[in-house]
Amino acid sequence: MMDRLALGLGSSAMSLVVFIGAVHVHFPSDALVERARWEVQRVSDGDFALEASGAGWWMPGGITLTDASLLKVDKGRKTRGAEEDGQSGTPLFRADSASVRLALLPLLSGTQVAQFAAEVYGGEVSGEFGESSTHRLVTVQTDGLDLSRIPIEGADWSVDAKGTLRVDADLALATERGKDAPDSEGRVLLEIDDFEIANSTVMGMDLVAAEFSEAVLELEMKGKKAEIERGRFESDLVDLTMGGHINMSSSDPNRWRLRIELMFTLGESLDTMAAMLPSLKRARGEDGTYHMLCTGTWGKPVCREDRSKVRSERPTPRSARSIGLGDIEDDGSSPASRRKKRRTRTDDADKRREDRRKRLEERRERLREERPPPDEEEFDNNGPDVELGPEFDGPDRRPPRPFLPGEDNDMPQQRPEFDDEFPPPEFDDDAMPMDDQQDDVEYDD
Structure with missing residues (x-):
């Protein structure tokens, strides 16, 4: 009985060894590599490509690819003469061996x-x-x-x-x-x-x-x-803390919605360099902490400053009235005392406004007194010194316009030219006075 059992086990082991050896010798490596390439291209709709140098058997019921590489296919327009079966793309990763089985x-x-x-x-x-x-x-x-x-x-x-x-x-x-x-x-x-x-x-x-x-x-x-x-x-260079979520409701990973909050501090050297980048400069808080918000989709993320976090850290200036009321409310006094302080502050404000108005009126009056009278004003210092007649007196008098080049009145006037075709004028002797009845007029040469 034991001999038969040992013989059966030995036969099974020998059959298994022969089967494994036969599979390795006659394994359809090239056919499986082509099949694997086709499956990857079909499942990814042509976005990815698989390259491998060979294929082997992975027990039980699986295969192993050696020197396997996964490529991101470039779907640009193919040039004339390019091989139809050739794949070109960006390598994503390379594995010494990759095995898969069902x-x-x-x-x-x-x-x-x-x-x-x-x-x-x-x-x-x-x-x-x-x-x-x-x-x-x-x-x-x-x-x-x-x-x-x-x-x-x-x-x-x-x-x-x-x-x-x-x-x-x-x-x-x-x-x-x-x-x-x-x-x-x-x-x-x-x-x-x-x-x-x-x-x-x-x-x-x-x-x-x-x-x-x-x-x-x-x-x-x-x-x-x-x-x-x-x-x-x-x-020591950067201290980063992340928060938020990724909405994965879409079936396409490239359309997953992002809302990721980034809060980080930088070392001295990086902080100086970040000040030259507008996007990082706007994201810097008062304490030196940067707040960024990444939105958009997984395929096209958009990162910008988190305005809500940056503004919340900046101090909000308060008016003088709010500061004064806050001081009154926080001093722990009674309501009657607080009301009295408010009335006092109101009266003081009215008095300051009245004093400011009086000072303004006094300044205006002083400027009026210092202004020269109209008769002493110099209208045009560059014009000629001309004595004006009484016809120019009055509130609306204006200085004469200075002579421009080519407008000198002292220059001799040109003699008008007469047409020689017209005869000289003739005068009636009866209409003209006698020479002896006129006074002699002497002309200085």
Whole structure:
């Protein structure tokens, strides 16, 4: 009996070894790689592309892709002559190996779950992704992800970070929409151990290095919103605290609505540089704390100063009347005494107004006395010295207009020209007096 049992076990083991060897030898690697590419392109509607050098078998019922890369496809217009099957895009991440398989036990309950595992960025990532009748299930765990291998950069900035990233996510996101849709559940934890920014560049300027004593972000699903339960990044360079929520009611992640509050303080060097940026300068409070509010969508966030927080920290000036009344109300005196003080303050104010009015009248009268009389006023100091006749006397007299160039009256007048065709005038002798009846007139040469 024992011999038969041992023989049966040995035969089963040998069959399994032969089966595994045959699968590895005759495994359709190229066909599976092409199938995986097509599935990724179909599910993402052409937004992502998958590249891999080969495929293997992942027991039980799964496959493993080696040198796998996920690309963000550029949907720009293709040039003439470009290959139809060629993919061009931005690399999102690269994994030394990526494995995926279909979980068998969840199928008994009507839930389709795909399990995955990958060796990426010097660490390991594992989790599950599936769907039920009402929710989308996402589970992710990481171990030993090296931040120095993860590119963190943008159009005008780049960060060279170091540390170990740990992600622990367990989410059940509702797939139905509307008021009667079920709520989403779960939590997400992101924590970085030994977080350090060795080098960072913003708009061409190099920033100093920073070591963080705490770097953690935790979110919890409440209804259709992901509330930020804990968000803290603390160092000598920057001390950041986060709050707010992400509204995930839309099925498209790019349309998730944001309302994230950022409150942070900067080191002396960064604070000086922030004063040159108008957006940060407006967000700075009186105590040196910056208040920012990020709104918009997940695909297009918009960050600006949180005006409500900045204004609330600034002191509001009060009028002299409100300050005086406040002093009266807070001195602890009786109501009758407070009323007497109010009357006294009112009488004093009336007296000050009357004194101010009298001083103004006295000043006006003094200016009238100091003003010269009209007869002594000089109208035009630059004009000629002309004696005016009595016809110019009166309240409306005006000084003569000075002669302009070319208007000198002492210049001899030109003799008018006569037409030679006309004869000289003739005079009647009877109408003219006799020469002897006229007085002799002598002319001085």
